[in-house]
Amino acid sequence: MAAVDLGTAEWERSKISAQDINMLRKLGISKKPQALRFPSEESYPTPPMGYRVSFVDHLIRGLSAPIHPFLRGLLFVYGLQLHHLTPNSILHISIFITLCEAFLGVQPNWALWKRIFFCRRNGSPNVAYNIGGVVISVRPTVDYFDVKLPDSVQGWRKKWLYIQEENHGCAEDNIPPFDGAEKIFRRRSWDAEATEEERASTETLMARIHELQNTRGKELSGIQITAYFLRTRVQPLQARKHPLWKYAGDKDVDRLPVNLEVKDLEKLVRKISSLNKKDVVPSSCRVTPFSAANPLPENHPDLVSLPPLPEGGEVEERAIVTDDNQEAPSFVNDPVDSRKSAGSSEGTASAQSPPPAVSPKGKRKRKDVEDSGTSKAEEVDPSRQKAAYDPYLESLPMIKELIRIGSQFIGYREYASRTEEKLAEANKRADALAQKLEQSEAARKKAELVASEAKAEADEAKAKAASVEELQKRLEDDESALTEHKAAQAAREQGILKRLKSQSRRTQNQTNQEFDLENPDNDPLLDALSYLELHGSEIREGVANASAGLSTLFPYFFPKKEEPPTFLALAKSFNSSEDLGLKMRQENMKLLSRVLLPWSLTANNLLIG
Template sequence: MATEDLEWERSKISNQDMNLLKKLGFTKKENTLRFPKEESYPLPPIEYRVSFVDHLIRGLSPPIHEFLRGLLFVYGLQLHQLTPNSILHVSIFITLCECFLGVQPNWALWKRIFCLRRNGSHNVAYNIGGVVICVRSDVEYFDVKFPDSVQGWRKRWLYVHEESSDSVENNIAPFDGGAKILRRRSWDAEATEDEKLAIEALMTRIHELQNTRGKELSGIQITAYFLRIRMQPLQARKNPLWMYAGEEDVDRLSKDLPVKDLEKLIQRISSLSKKDTIPSSCRITPYSGANPLPENHPFASLPPLPEGGEVEERTVVDDDNQAVMRMKINLLTRLLERPLMKEFIRLGTQFVGYRDYAKKTEENLVEANKRADALARKLEQSEKARKKAEADAKKAKADAAAVEDLRQRLHDAETSLSDNISEQAVREAEILSRLQSQNRRFVRKTHQDFDLECPEGDQLLDELSLLEFHGEEAREGLAEARAGLSRLFPYFFPKKQEPKIFTTLAKCFNSQEDLGLKLRQEGLKIGVEGTIALVADSQQDVDWAKVGEIKELETKKWQSLIKAAKPNSKPILAFLGCKPTPAPSSSKPRTLLMRTNV
C-alpha cells in the first residue's frame, strides 16, 4: 500500500476555540499554554510539547498524568500521534478506575481492554493522529458514542508546558513532527493469565456498572462527569479522583460547567445531537470526598512497564535469593534517594533529551532548508508565471477594450442603420404618396387610367411605372400641342417670332385677349374686302356710300340675303380661298358689324 504522510500547516485556532479554552480554565495559569504565531511547522520551546485543542477538551492538561506518560513510553509514541478519540479513551479509563473502581489506573486492566491500531485510509497512512486506541473485540466495554470523524482537529495545534521527569520512562520524548510511526509488539500485548486473575474482580465490577438495571453506567456519563466538575483525568494531580473535594479541590481548573455549556461540549466530542438526551450526572454515585472508598478496599495497580518497544518479562525471584535481592534493592534505593544522585539523573535525562532534541532540530533544519530551496524554486516559477499572467492579462485587457470598442461601434452602426431604415421607410412612404397623388392628378386631367400587365409587386415601383406611362402620355400630348400651336401661331401673331420655349408659346395663346374672336374678325374683314372686290368686278351699280352707312342689319333680312346669295356662295368661298362647310351657318355674327373702308 502506498503511503503519504499528512504535512503540518499553520495552526488555525479560532476565537471560538480561545474563548472555550478560557472558559474551561486552561489559561488561568500563566505559561501553561503557548499559541503558535505564523510558523507552519511546530517549533516548541524547551519543555513544551505539541498538542491540540481537541486533546485538551477531552481531558488532557499539563503536567501530564504519569499513566499517559507510561503509555507513550511503552508504545513508542509521541503525543501528536494519538487521535482525539484515543485521548478520550484514556481519560474515561482513568476516571473509571479512580471514580468507580477505586483503584489507580491499572496496567493489566488496560491491556485486557485495549490495543493499538494504525490510523489511515487505503492509500494514506497518517503521522499526525496516526495511531488509534481500540477496544478489543472480545471485551464488553462502555459505548462512548464517538463521532465518525473529528473535523479539522489537526489544524488546531498548540504548545503545552511539560517539565522533564526524573526517569526516562516517565519523560515524554522531544517533539519530532516527521518521526515515522513504527508498530511494536506492545501494541497487541495482552494481559497474562496471572494478570487476568488479578483483574477478574475489576472486570466483574465493570460489567455490573454496565448492566445493573436502573443504575447503568455509560461512557457518556463518565465523560460528562469529569467535564462538569472540571477535573482533567490526564493531568498529574495531587490526589486521585476518589478524593475529589468539590469546589475547594486544588486540582480543579475552573468552576462547574453550566448544564447548557456541558451539553454543547458533549455534542462537540461525541456523535450525540441536540435531539439526544445528554446526562449531566451519573446514575451511580462516583467515589469522592463526599462518597469515600469503603474500608478494606483493595488498591491494586500495575503501572506500565519501562519497555524498549515490546513487553519485557518480569524477573522471577525465588526464596533462596530473596534476601540478596532485597538488600540490593534497598542499597540502590538509598543511593537513588541522595539529592546529588537525583540531580545527576535529572541533568543526565535533560542532556539526553536536549541532545536528541538538538539532533532532531538539525535534521529538521536540513529538511527545512530543502523545503526552503524547493519553495524558492517554486517562488521563482510562480514569479515568472505571475509576470506572464500579468502580460496576458494586460493583453487580454487591451483585447477586451478593443472588442468593447468594436462592440460599441457595431451598436452605433446598428442604431444608425435602424434610424436610416426608419427614415428611408418614411421617405419611401412620402414618395409613394406623392406618386399616387401625381397619378390621380394625371387621371383626372387626361381621363386615362393604366393597368400594369406585369406588376413588380413593389408598390413604389408599380406607382413609378404608372407615373412613367402617364408622363409618356403627357409628353406626347405636349408634343402634339406644340405642333398645333406652332401651326396656329402665324395666324394669330403674324408680326411676332415664335418662342422656342413651349411654356412661353402656350402663354401667347392663353392671354386675356380673345384670339378666336380676333381671328374671326380678321377673317370677316378679308371676306368683306373680297366681297366688295367681287361686286365691283361684276359691274354692279352699287352706292358704296350708302352701304358704308349701314349700321345694323335685321336678322330676318340677314337670313334672307344669305339665302338669296347661298347658291352663289361656293364660287365666292373658292375665290376667298376657303372650303365650304357642309352646313354653313346662317346665323348672324355676335359682334357688331365693322365699318369697311373702301
C-alpha cells in the same frame, strides 16, 4: 503501490480560531498565565524552551501538563509521541482513568487496560498518517462501555499549540520531547494481551465493570463518565496530587479554576461525542462515584498495575513489527536498562528542527578504493601491458601512497596545531571558569551566612509574634470577661434598684408619708436606698410608739396574761378577731354589777326597813 508516508507534509500553519480560544478560556485551561502559547506564522512546530506541542481537541478531552504517569507509560510502551494519538484515543484514556479512580476505586490498571484495549494503525493502505497515526480501540471480544465516539474529528490536526511543561521534579511526569518527524512503527506491544496471572488479578474489576453496565436502573455509560470528569473540572490525563476517589469538590487542589455552565457542558459533551441536539446529556451519574464525600469502603482492595516507565530517560526500543499486516506475537517485556530511548528510531531528526531533506533516489554511493590505489578511470590501458618494464610505473602506486600519507600528515599536523590552539583557549576558559567558580563559592557561603542570620531573625520574630498573639488573645479574653461582668453587675444593680423602689412605694402607701432628699447623690441606687432609710426611720419610730402604747394597754385588756416579749406578738394580741373594746366593757359591767349588787340590796333593805 507503495504506501504514502505523509510525515512532515501533515504539519502546516496552525489555524486556531477565536472560538477555540474562547472555549479554552471557558474551560479554565488558559486561565493560568503563560500556560498556553499560540503559534504565529510558523508552519512547523518549534516549541519554546519549557513548552510542548499539543492540540485543542486533546486539551478539551482531558489532557494537561504535566501528564499522568499512566499516559506517560502508554507512550513509552507503545513507542509513540503524543501527537501520534487521535482525539478519540485521548478520550478513551481519559474515560478509562476516570472509571478506575472514581468508580472502581483503584489506580489506572495496566493489566485491566490490556484486557480491554489494543492499538492499530489509522489510515488506508495507501496513506500512513504521522499526526494521529495510531488509534486506541476496544477489543472486539470485550464488553465495554458504549462511549459513542464520533466517526471523525474534522480539522483537529490544524489546531496545534504550545502548552507549558511544568517540571515536578519527576521525569515520568514530563511529556517526551517533541519530534514531528519520528515515524510510527508497529510494535508487538500494540497487541499485548494480559497474562493468565494478570487476568486472574483483574477478574474482580471486570466483574465490577459488567455490574456497572448492567445493573437495572443504575446503568453507567461512557457518556456519563465523560460528563462527570468535565463537570468535576479535573483533567484526568494530568499528573495530580490526589486520585479522583479523594475529590473534594470546589476546594479540590487539582481542580480547574472555573465552573462550566450547564449549557456549555452539554455543548462540549456533544462536541466530543456522537450525540446530537435531541439526545439528552446526563446531569449526573446513576452510580454515585467515590470521592471525599463518598469514601472507599474499609478493606477496599488496592490493585496496582502500571505500565513500565523509562529509567533515567533511556530504555531499550520495543520490538518492531516491520509488516503492519502480519500477525503480532504476544508481547514480551524488554529490559529497560539500555541506551536507546523508547519509541525512537535510528536516523530521526532533532526534536527542535524540521526533518532533513531526503537524498535523491538515483544518487550512488562512492565506492571504496581498490587495493591498487587507482580508480577505474585510472586503470592501465591493455595495450600498455605488453610494454617493457618501467620502474617509474611500478613505483607510481607507492609514490601516490606516499603523497597521500604526506597529505594526511600535513592535515594531521594542521589539525593538531588547531587542536592545541583550541586546547589553550579551553584552558584559559577553564581557568576563568575556575576563578568564577571560586567567586561564586565565596558568594554562596556569604549568601548562606546571610540566609542563616535571616532565618535566625525570622525565627526570633516568629517567636515574638507568637508571644504577642498570645498576649493579644489573653487581653481579648479579659476584655470579654470584663464586659460580661459589667453586664451582670448592671443587671444586678437594676434588680436591686427595682426592689428598693418597690419597697419605698409600699412604705409610702402604708404610711402616707413622702420624703424629699436634702442632699441627693444623683445615683439612682444610692438615692433609692436613702428614701428607704427615711421610711425605715419613720417605721422604727412608729413601731416604738406603738409598742409603748400597747404595753400600757395590755394589762387592761389582758389582766390575766403575761405581756409578750416581742412587738409582733404584742401587736397580734390586739389584732384578734374579737372586739376587745366590747369585751372590755362587758367585763367592766360584770365588775360593776358585782360591786353595785350588794349595795343595791343593802339600800333596798334600808328602804324597806
